[in-house]
Amino acid sequence: MNKKKVTIIGAGIVGASAAYVLSKESDIELTIYDEGTGQGTAAAAGIISPWLSKRRNKKWYTMVKEGAAFYPNFLNDVMAGAPTPSSVYKRVGTLLFKKNYKQLEELLAIGLKRRENAPEIGDLAILSPQEIKELVPIYTQNKSALYASGGARVDGKKLVNLLLDKAVNNGATLKHEHVTLGRLDQTYSINYGHQTDPADAVILSASAWLPELLEPLGYNVDIHPQKGQLVEVTFDGYKTENWPVIMPEGEKDITPFENGTVVIGATHENEKGFDLEIEKSALTSMIKEASHTFSHYFSTSSIASFRSGTRAYTSDFSPFFGEIPGLENVYAASGLGATGLTAGPLVGQSLASLLLDENVRLSPEDYPIDKYVKKNQLN
Ligand SMILES: Cc1cc2nc3c(=O)[nH]c(=O)nc-3n(C[C@H](O)[C@H](O)[C@H](O)COP(=O)(O)OP(=O)(O)OC[C@H]3O[C@@H](n4cnc5c(N)ncnc54)[C@H](O)[C@@H]3O)c2cc1C
Known part of the structure; x- marks a missing residue:
């Protein structure tokens, strides 16, 4: 049986969480690309405590509240029931x-x-x-x-390494490359150096660098x-x-x-x-x-x-995720701002669920990607 070639670009907390989830699927051939410079996750302070913030954005609150609640169960799954090392999360x-x-x-x-x-x-x-x-x-x-x-508190760098190790153990390939995304007929190309890898479906978990990936394909991306x-x-x-x-x-x-x-x-x-x-x-x-x-x-x-x-921030400070308008089977999340480590595992899992056509715990319509990722009028 031909496996579906799935690619993840960006292995911070969002991409690494999606990678862990997708690596368990036997009919997927998973490749993860991460270049690493400036990664928010590795730099983060590591605070998971969103409940008493002064922010009044209800959808943001739902995302981070659900994200914080998701951590223990997610880690229990990742650790296969063994205790999570306290140096990673406590x-x-x-x-x-x-x-x-x-x-x-x-x-x-x-x-x-x-x-x-x-x-x-x-x-x-x-x-x-x-x-x-x-x-x-x-x-x-x-x-x-x-x-x-x-x-x-969570050590973002250690958690990402844990998730990527599990994904690689499950058969995923991790490449430390800076890549660009290209469009083929029905599928996509992942380009780096003189090399090109094909992909049937793509997750763009590239945070602040999402514009750099999508602008060459004719998109305006509201990410700063x-x-x-x-x-x-x-x-x-x-x-x-x-x-x-x-x-x-x-x-x-x-x-x-x-x-x-x-x-x-x-x-x-x-x-x-x-x-x-x-x-x-x-x-x-x-x-x-x-x-x-x-x-x-x-x-x-x-x-x-x-x-x-x-x-990564949007102009109105709201996060988003979903399928990119006009790019079938390409999913992205960004704009997680100062609480992305809190929301990251749940957002990564949500992207994986969208790709697998499964129920998504967070409602994508509350975090509409088409408000922030728009096809350039000239294209
Ligand atoms: C100093 C600091 C403190 C923070 N403290 C907290 C905190 O206490 N609690 C909290 O909840 N959040 C915190 N955050 C926010 C949180 O860290 C981020 O929102 C979150 O880590 C974003 O995760 P991500 O996976 O979306 O992106 P990132 O972790 O930034 O990962 C994106 C990855 O994509 C890679 N990439 C991008 N483009 C390409 C390309 N073309 N090819 C290959 N790879 C590419 C990048 O190199 C990077 O590794 C903090 C952030 C910072 C900077």
């Missing part, structure tokens, strides 16, 4: 700070309401400074915070790159693996991982686009901010590493 809870106690009480009320449809938020409680200190011994401020026990930088510091002698994710007021969150490692960030730099240069001044100001908002100990921590990556 539910550690989230601490959210507000300007004053009244705002915390308002947030608690919102959380309790939202929990009716999102039990995965877990326990909710306002913790005193002393109670926060018991969870995170380095805390030096005197403010209370809202604690949500369902918050999690945003630069994000973050810094990883270490606290010698501290056991950080169970510390909750910390979200002070503002955009610079604090995500503890294992072995004393804590990530601070990230920046949101629209005007910098695809630039990946690390700016020392941005890193020091993030450390200063963490020191000011959560713990003076940050000023004595040592910088372990820093990274930068590219997020």
